[in-house]
Amino acid sequence: MHMPPPDEALIARRDEIVAGLRAIVPGEGVISTEAERRAYESDGLTAYRQPPLAVVLPSTVEEVSRVLRYCRAQGVKVVPRGAGTSLSGGALPLADGIILGLGKFNRILEIDFANRCVVAQPGVTNLGITLAVQHAGFFYAPDPSSQIACTIGGNVAENSGGVHCLKYGVTTNNLLGLEVVLMDGEVVRLGGKHLDAGTLDLMGVMTGSEGLLGIVTEVTVRILPRPSTARALLIGFPSSETAGDTVADIIGSGIIPGGMEMMDRPAIHAAEDFVHAGYPLDVEALLIVELDGPEAEVDHLVERVETIANRHGAVSCRISQNEEERLVFWAGRKAAFPAVGRISPDYYCMDGTIPRGRLTEVLTRMAALSEIHGLRVANVFHAGDGNLHPLILYDANQPGELDRAEAMGSDILRLCVEVGGVLTGEHGVGVEKRDLMGTMFNQMDLDQQMRLKCAFDPEGLLNPGKVFPELRRCAELGKMHVHRGELAFPDIPRF
Amino acid sequence: MADFRPTDASDLVSILAWAAAEKEPVEVLGRGTKRGLGRPVEAAHRLDLSQLSGIRLYEPAELVLTVGAATPLAEIEAVLRDADQMLAFEPPDWGELLGGEAGGQSLGGILSCNFGGPRRLKMGAARDHLLGFSGVNGRGEAFKAGGRVVKNVTGYDLCKLLCGSYGTLAALAEVTVKVLPRPEEEATLLILGLNDQAAIAAMTEALNSPHEISAAAHLPAACGGLVPGVAGSVTALRIEGPKPSVVARLGVLRELLGTHGEIADLPRGQLWQDIGDAKPFAGLPDHVVWRVSVAPSTGAALAGDLGRRLDIRHFYDWGGGLLWLAVAGAEDGGAGAIREAIKAGGGHATLIRGPEDFRREVPVFEPLAPGLAALTARVKAGFDPQGILNPGRLYRDM
Ligand SMILES: Cc1cc2nc3c(=O)[nH]c(=O)nc-3n(C[C@H](O)[C@H](O)[C@H](O)COP(=O)(O)OP(=O)(O)OC[C@H]3O[C@@H](n4cnc5c(N)ncnc54)[C@H](O)[C@@H]3O)c2cc1C
16 A cells, blocks of 8 residues: 655654644644554554654634644645544545544534434534434434444545435435535535535535545534334345345335345354354345334335245244344344454455345355455345445465455455446545546546545645545646647537 | 537537637537526537437336436436336426426436425435436546445545536536335325414424425415315325325324314325426416525524515425525515525525526525635536536626
8 A cells, every 4th residue: 555655854844833733722632742643543444554743633613724724834734533433544644644633523513303403513423413312203314333433524524324324325315514624724614404505515525525625523414203113124045146136126126124234154153153143054145124114114014025035035034023133133233343353363344336236246256256365255235235345354464464355355346346336335435445446437537536626625635645546736637638630529510 | 609419428528628629618408498597608609418318227126227418307207107116306397487398308407406306305306316427527528427326435426516516517428316116105194274384383293203204395375276175275294105104104194283283185196296396386477486495494484584575475395494485576586685584594595487687687596605605616617617618507707
């Protein structure tokens, strides 16, 4: 993994820069000792580590704005950070850049049931929002597995999803408003408590921008009334093919479950050994289908899903009879990552999406890749929307294994793109998939994206080295290349 | 003055490369049904995309559809209906409202303006359903973004940006959208005779219940006529889903809302289409029409306030969050009063229908705060540095 070469002259000015930052954010809000900076050296993608130049933890929008203005004037790069759970290295520090941590922005500002929304600071955890409104029967729908820890600001930056986004949408579909500080210190408000932008949807493009466009300092999210019931089916299949066909048939028959998750044999066994959820061990694929909504609807759909599963040769099917049992069904799936962590010293989590119908083919070819690279793989995925999370098992202490795991990961993602899918469904490009962007986009596609970046951050100081395989100057990107003589204009049909 | 009609994406590249090189602005048209909406475009040439039409891929099991951007919506909806599917954002048709005919618009057009109908409340707007596109920017360069799957965070979400750009960032060549199963059953419950405040209170109670309301609108008596046989005001709530679910929820809602007023059932019909299409205002050609998006709880006070200052008719969609206004007589079409009134609670007002001269003078779209206006202009320049795509359509100097 190559990061842009750090600016040594700037690193040499660390003391001066720290002093400049302290003048804006007093006291413990600026962290400069080596030991403390190390605490920020990586995010959820722990293979990469780099202590930052300094860490700044502002507590007001005014401070954020002044820090950015200062950094811009000094040419200091800025890496925003929420809880640091990114799995793609989005919050990986730079040696010549500061970490701008939003941890002190941890208050819920307003709960507005009449307009079904919550206004929160970006450092509030995802689960914190649901916890603040559940007494009144509401919840915030996108529920990443990291929801106890990850922040709503990080969710916006990554456009995060969760097991329930098949029915309720991902972050972008559940946002109403943002306050954003741009790299020049300007504070802009996008949206509010009303729907839609009216003209250019800058909130939409901020969402999923991986900290490259601006610092999110306030978020307004939509909350929903909690469904009156939820029931889950735990269905075992003799093959991933039959499980995949069941998924296609459920959706094809017009049912959109609250969640629909699949696990393959290695993942089932790891999860069962870990949490003893009662998963069947003699099956090749396990499907958890959750139906939520009004009671009458849920009972009706549970029956229909069971019929569909049986038609496709399900070998076992359990239906949750109470809330406790439903949670047990989920326990294994929710613990799948740590469970796999027990059977292998390290694992590498991938995140491609494929068209649902190509599932069997992709699994077969993934098994072949597993042979080629000599590494095992366990699969959990959001089956309803084709979002795969293959976990590649490796041992970082064995020389070369990390490289092999990364090579296999790249092969899997290329395969996803080849069958009509994409490199990342919810974890983001970050540094991890940066160099694979060319498999999905050509240079013109990427140039257009980078020109958008230039509109927000012309000097490229916000989170550089992420998302784009090549750093290009905005002046260069803005040039028009006119080839007057070569235009095919005369041949154009004119009417 | 030329009329360009590209037959494929490479034609489109040639035309826009020429236009960029010569700094010749073009008016971008899908099927032209919304020419009368927005600021009048200041361009000598027309870029008519109507030949970029046709269904390229439709996989019902994958819930995905790819079409040429100017494919008529009617053609798409017919194909979807055959497979019991739909565009869940319930695209409205304002052909008649704008003084023309219904049924002519293209999918690319509706996406570019990001319009959604009554179901927007629950299922999102056009922007929530565009998965990917290819098009040509104002530099004459073909580019693409997004993909054909729903879960996708690869690169910036340019799909969101294109929805609501009104053809000012790129000319769309091909679009891929998410489609969804059509609900097996739908039912609409009416509450009769409520005033605006009471109607919003009733809609809020319904929307805050777990009964999955898919549309909530209020028609004051003056906007009546959509529900046969009812003279006073009508508050309408729609529920959709499998039959047993609809039946059960209808029962519960009837009880829940009975305390608010007299309840009636409405047989499946035209009501929601009519509300989305702003039918009550199609027959008022002398009125200027506004579509105002606000926090739902502020809708009734807003309409009350405006009613005292202007000669208006109004109705609500989206549980009170979408206020449709028809204004008569006011010199500025009510722009000043409306925009002043929404300042406190936030939101935006769009002039949907008004005479051409008027649309040149009065800001059609909500004016932006200075910092946001500057950012918007920079974003525009990132796609169209010479300003050749629909100049003036959104804002006077952009
Ligand atoms: C065990 C585990 C399970 C996970 N499960 C899921 C899952 O189910 N679904 C899913 O989508 N993701 C999942 N993730 C990934 C991760 O939790 C999400 O991407 C999350 O949104 C990151 O939030 P964070 O606060 O930790 O952000 P960070 O990791 O701190 O930052 C993520 C990115 O956002 C930027 N950023 C953070 N805050 C701001 C801000 N205020 N303004 C601007 N930019 C900002 C950073 O620069 C970085 O690029 C999982 C991660 C782990 C470790």
